[in-house]
Amino acid sequence: xxxxxxxxxxxxxxxxxxxxxxxxxxxxxxxxxxxxxxxxxxxxxxxxxxxxxxxxxxxxxxxxxxxxxxxxxxxxxxxxxxxxxxxxxxxxxxxxxxxxxxxxxxxxxxxxxxxxxxxxxx
Numbered sequence: 001x002x003x004x005x006x007x008x009x010x011x012x013x014x015x016x017x018x019x020x021x022x023x024x025x026x027x028x029x030x031x032x033x034x035x036x037x038x039x040x041x042x043x044x045x046x047x048x049x050x051x052x053x054x055x056x057x058x059x060x061x062x063x064x065x066x067x068x069x070x071x072x073x074x075x076x077x078x079x080x081x082x083x084x085x086x087x088x089x090x091x092x093x094x095x096x097x098x099x100x101x102x103x104x105x106x107x108x109x110x111x112x113x114x115x116x117x118x119x120x121x122x
Contacts, residue, residue, distance in 0.1 A: 005032055005033060005034055006032070006033050006034070006061060006062065006063040006076075006080055007033070007034045007035075007036060007046065007061070007062040007063070008021070008024070008033050008034070008035050008036070008059060008060075008061055008062075008077070009036050009037070009038045009043050009046060009047070009059065009060040009061075009062070010035065010036075010037060010038065010059050011037070011038055011039075011057075011059075011110075012037020012038060012039045012040065012043075013037075013039065014110060016110040017059070017110065020059075021035050024077065024081070027081050027085075028080065028081065032080070033080070038056070038060070046060075046062060046067075047060065050062060050066075050067035051067075052067050052069065056069060057104075057107050057108070058070045058073065058103065058107060059073045059074070059077075060073060061073035061076045061077055063076060063080075070099070070100045070103040070104070070107075071096065071099035071100050071102070071103045072096070074103065075089060075091075075092055
């Protein structure tokens with residue numbers, strides 16, 4: 001499945017993740033992203049196609065035939081958002097193992113950030 005627009009795979013069972021999907025949609029309203037739950041059939045097919053571990057606990061950003069995960073996925077999203085958001089790319093200077101450790105810390109605790117964890121996006 002070749003993507004014309006960037007594809008964002010997210011945890012479709014997480015209200016914290018759906019908050020960020022809505023955040024991105026508000027800033028890129030012209031359907032410039034495709035959003036798919038990791039748990040969907042298409043999401044699973046894309047994980048397989050791009051050789052991403054199906055047990056990944058990360059957003060997966062697919063663009064130009066490459067899958068990005070963890071902090072690299074977040075930076076790719078910032079690039080797509082453009083404008084002010086590109087100022088945050090300065091954090092790319094932090095070594096990837098440290099960035100990914102911080103990403104994993106948030107990912108492990110994301111269900112604690114919201115009381116009602118039922119996702120509104122599917």
